[in-house]
Amino acid sequence: MKASDAWPHPSRRHILSAAGATFAAATIPRWASAAARDPRLVVVVLRGALDGLSAVAPIGDPGYADLHGALALRWDGPHPALRLGDFFGLNPAMVNFARLYGARQALVVHAAATNYRERSHFDGQDVLESGMPGPGQVDSGWLNRAVAALPAGDRVGGARALAVGATAPLVIRGSAPILGWAPSGLAAPTDDLVARLMDLYNHSDPALAKALQAGLDADRLANRQGMDALKPGGDVALLMRKAAEGAARLMAVDDGPRVGALAFDGWDTHANEGGATGRLAQLLGGLDGAFAAFESELGPRWNDTIVVAITEFGRTARINGTVGTDHGTGTVAFLAGGALAGGRVVADWPGLRVADLYEQRDLKPTTDLRAVLKGVLAEHLGLSAEVLARAVFPDTLGVAPMKGLVAA
């Protein structure tokens, strides 16, 4: 691997390091030397498949603007992308992430995916969260197995892991004990569920559609009167921030959880996805607020923290007929935290010419997301490659943990 902030040719594969920081394969992990370290690790699962090309746009790729059409981010215009170097632009809704990136406390992995190559959300989430080679194989997640694999007496393993939400995300379920917490309102139906249901009713049951619409209208009226604060379809960004704030406060406590998992829904943007503004931008703004909440609520612990946001797969490189994108393959992962060697976009960029695309439609995955996750677990929590390949991500001896993600 090598790093550069230049972009010689869009078809040539390359590792990008937008902030210009080179990182060596031989980085000495901090955990190896500092016994006093007390690491925190948070995994945020973005369910629904995040469009990586609208979140972190390869504006420097000559194929991008055409493929992503109305959704494409730009350097100019009323809502310019936030620069992550000369090639990639961050969605303008993510100002906090951009700030952390500038402070080398955030990084993006692009053109990444798990080994899953079909396009079912449920199976994709199964693989993403279970860490197993295929869907539906276990009911435990890689994060829980990682905690369970830590040696007895370890600070991380000694505290219960935190599951945020009405049900624990699969990634954190398993034999290691977990603590559950949910901000009120999280279980309320999302705008997205209601929109899908209204579609279904409009198509096959106009009477139910009419009744539900009337009920929702009454509800909105009540909301305007300030009668109900956290109601269905309530402010999705607020819910994300609340979940992150609560989780961070619990994890900031001396004897609190060291590992946590959250899941945010709503990323399945088949129609009217929006680009620099609109639905996806609102969601990304919510995620951005969650990163900021972790940073502020963890206080000094932020320096020992890594927050990883991952999604089951990406979306089509080309926009569809309803100004959205359909299920795809390669996408981004966001990492933030004071423990990171950040300020970089890590990518072996595949290019966006038709021949470069996976099955001529999706961003081709060139980085195994599991290598990234294994890298974090190895350098941040101190798990050996052998344990990672056997217990945490079974059958992944061929997927080496990515090195240099954690600051030396």
Place this chain on the structure above:
Amino acid sequence: MTAAEGAWTLAFNRFGLGARPGAAIRSGDPRQALLAELSAEGGARIDRADLPSTPKILQAVYDDDWRRKLERDRQDAARLALLGMPAPSVAALLPPSPLDAAPPAASMMNEPRPAQQFFRVEAQARLEQACSAPIGFVERLTAFWSNHFCVSVAKSDVCRAAAGAFEREAIRPHVLGRFADMLRAVEQHPAMLNFLDNAQSIGPNSIAGHNNRAGLNENLARETLELHTMGVGSGYTQADVTQLAYIITGWTIVGRDGKLGEPGAFAFNANAHEPLAATVRGRLYVEDGVAQGEAALADLAREPATANHIATKLVRHFVADAPDPALVARLAKTFRDSDGDLGALARALAADEAAWRAPAAKVRNPWELTVAAYRAFGRSPSDAGPALSALDLLGMPLWQPGGPNGYSDDSVAAWASPEGMKTRVELAARFAGQIKDAPRPTALLEDVLGPSASAATREAVARAETREQAYALLILSPEFQRR
């Protein structure tokens, strides 16, 4: 979709409480499966040794009331003593307790009341029975009859404590038996006698009446004619109501003192009974104690208006908001010809082509929806709490209808209201969010909706962005909501 496959969906949804995972049950003829459930041993009964009889339940309620009264008296006396005033001799004022009432602790005032505890245990038993039924036709019939002869737990502690026992004792044994037997069991059950005030009704010419203790209450007599048998506007008069009320004076509940029998049981109190002949619907009933009222009820059960009333309600509940008159007429004839054999009536409904032909236009009521949701995921709740809250929010609190006419489950408009639909969405999202270890959504859809699922519903479930969202959409799909 073949006719047989569509019929299976109807069997589960229109006649039952929804499919449970495991497609094996869809083999064979769905009509035969319904008939088989009707003839299964035990019928609608709940056989559980841990559920006490009504007298035992009411004795616990009486005892609790008594302890609380003693505790209040004790506290009053203590307060008086604090003020330096002489305490009245409480013990001397009160009749001796039949039980050895232990001195109650102050904390007991905060314990859950026995009435609420019985309610929860009975609710749990009803939920379990509904969730475990093969198809649920018998449980649907039970709910229909329980609603036809409803009591409300909002009336009193007696009703709250005994509502479940009322259903077990007065409704379930007769769901596949004779209407006349159910009618008598209902009108003599302590819960009903309390709910419609007959326990206090006193004949003016009875011994108690001469003592001027109280008077006639015609509430139960009116609802017996208006709701339980003939139906409103079917030809009975105010005189019939009053005469029937006289006839059933003295039908009461044994009090805590046990003077009339076992405390909490039904009793005929001759001292409160109007000791005269009476005429109802032109038929003369000579004074004959409790048998006078029983004879009047038996005749009301055979009124042609009763057959029409029952047949109309049954078709409206199971088949369509606007009942097909020909189907109603056929079922009313079955009712009359069989002398009110409710098993024969249920078989006639299940065998009638018209009951299968009607489109699935009705909306599941909250009870059916809640149970169907649990069944779809192969669950039976270990705690009735969430289901009971769901029923409250959806406007159908268990055993607590707004009036003696029961829940208005006659129309789509009642349940698919704007607020109702919004609440269904909220509850489905919450329910789906708590599901663990369920099958893949698309597989579950096959199991639960089978071939009746529309392409649009299949697509919505398959494309949902999370399992939770897929489960919520499955529950909220028109095919799951309607029957």
